[in-house]
Structures are given as C-alpha cells and as structure tokens.
Amino acid sequence: MSRLVRSELRKYFTTRMWWGMALAMFLVGALFAAFTGYFTLYGEMPVGEAMIRVRDAVPELTMVRMIYSGGIQFAYMLSLVIGVLSMGQEFRHKTISNTFLAGPRRHQVIFAKVAALIAILVVNAVAHIAGALVGGGVLLATAGESLFPDVAALGQTFALMALILIVWGLIGLGLGVLISNQVAALFVGIAFALIVEPIVAFALTFFEGWDVLAKFFPSQATTATLSLYSGMDPALGEAMGAGGDQLTWWAGALTLLAYAAIMTLIGLWLTRRRDIT
Numbered sequence: 001m002s003r004l005v006r007s008e009l010r011k012y013f014t015t016r017m018w019w020g021m022a023l024a025m026f027l028v029g030a031l032f033a034a035f036t037g038y039f040t041l042y043g044e045m046p047v048g049e050a051m052i053r054v055r056d057a058v059p060e061l062t063m064v065r066m067i068y069s070g071g072i073q074f075a076y077m078l079s080l081v082i083g084v085l086s087m088g089q090e091f092r093h094k095t096i097s098n099t100f101l102a103g104p105r106r107h108q109v110i111f112a113k114v115a116a117l118i119a120i121l122v123v124n125a126v127a128h129i130a131g132a133l134v135g136g137g138v139l140l141a142t143a144g145e146s147l148f149p150d151v152a153a154l155g156q157t158f159a160l161m162a163l164i165l166i167v168w169g170l171i172g173l174g175l176g177v178l179i180s181n182q183v184a185a186l187f188v189g190i191a192f193a194l195i196v197e198p199i200v201a202f203a204l205t206f207f208e209g210w211d212v213l214a215k216f217f218p219s220q221a222t223t224a225t226l227s228l229y230s231g232m233d234p235a236l237g238e239a240m241g242a243g244g245d246q247l248t249w250w251a252g253a254l255t256l257l258a259y260a261a262i263m264t265l266i267g268l269w270l271t272r273r274r275d276i277t
Helices: 002-013 017-042 060-068 072-092 096-102 106-142 151-178 182-204 211-216 218-226 234-239 249-273
Strands: 044-047 050-053
Touching: 002 017, 002 106, 017 060, 017 072, 017 106, 060 106, 060 151, 072 106, 072 151, 072 182, 072 218, 106 151, 106 249, 151 182, 151 218, 151 249, 182 211, 182 218, 211 218, 218 249
Parallel strands: none
Antiparallel strands: 044 050
C-alpha cells in the first residue's frame, strides 16, 4: 500500500504541475487577501439608507478572518482541478491500465490516490495560507491593525481552510472517476460550483420550506465552516453576501466531509466495476 502511495506522489511531484499549482495557490491567497483587506479596511457598504465603514462595523477577529480567507473560493476551485486531474489524467493518457496492473486490487489504488491527494492538497493549502498571510498581513500592518488578534481562533480558521481545500480535492477525485473525460469533468465541476449551484440556491428561496436545503450546498457549507460573518451586524452581513440562515462551523465541516466521503465511495464503487482497456 505504501508503495502505491509513493507512486502516486511521484506522479505529481515529478511534474511541473506541483510547483505551478503551489505558486497559483500562493498568488491567489496573496492577491485576494490584499484585495479583500483593502475593501474591508478602507471601503464602505450601503446598509439601509446609510453608508457604513466596514472597518468600524466588523469585529476585529471577523475582519482578519475575512481578509485571510478572501481567496478561498478560487483556492477550492484549484483544489477541485487537482482532484479531477489526479484521476482524469490516467484516462486521458491511457495509463490507467498500467496503474491497475501495478496494483491489481483496485480499492487499494483508490485508497492510495486518496492518501496521496490529501498530502498534495496539504502542501497546496500551506502555500495558499502563506500567500494570504503575506497579502493580508501587508494591508493589516500598514493600517495599524493586529495581524493575529486571536492566535487560537485564527489557527482554527487556517486548519478549516486546509480542510476545505482537502474536501474539494476529494470531490474532484470522485468527479474524475464519475466522468472519465478529463475536460468534461473539469467543466462540469467548475460550472456546477460557480454557476449552477448559486442559481439553484437562489431559486430555492422562492419555494417555502425548500430554502433550508441551500445551506447544505457545498459552497454554503464552506462559508459556514469559516464563520466569516460571525459577530457582524446581520444587515451588513447580508449586504456582504451572508445567507440568512447558515450552519454552525462544525455542521458545515461535517457536511463537507460527508460530500468528500460520498464522492470517494462513488469513485471506489465505479472503479471496481468499470472495464479498463
């Protein structure tokens, strides 16, 4: 089993993709943390009939958490791509047969891919968080704000950010197994997360009782996991994109883990039954 894991890690870290994706994660974290920091520290939002400075209306910890996690949506899209490619490239380059010949027990191959993917995503999560600390830290320092107002709470936030990236990567892995065409899998995954899911969530608000389902959607669970709008005025939070009724952070994390488990099991089930030529 360990040899299969090492083989999967070697497939990733012996290509230019590993440092290219890590660099992309770093830049996404830095740029969006800087952009979010500038808006949060110097911007104003219309709430009712008044214009409110975001910096004055948001608790310090919430503000810092929002800045450091400013690029999480794009980061988990990159994680989704990594997950899809971890399986999609096998089908695209016709190496899946050799992979299963090296590990005849297909469930072991899938478990090895999951273990290797988690390690890969941890590396990318560290790169993303490092970028966020650089981009957001510069804005906070120049504005005279504390970079770490609550070390323990921010440590939890960074751990949850890493969890989010891991979960979305595993969702991508399952999607890569479900749709063997790599391009189609990428298109479906990104289109669902960025377009279809928000439209469906918005549509559910028009049906009484059905809007409660929206908070269990992956992107809504992601936002809830980070508790981005905790301690904020509800009107201001809604103006900034907060849902009316979100899950608690732990319920959001469990929801994301459930998605990852389901997609992994689907991938395992399909792989064990699919004819490989």
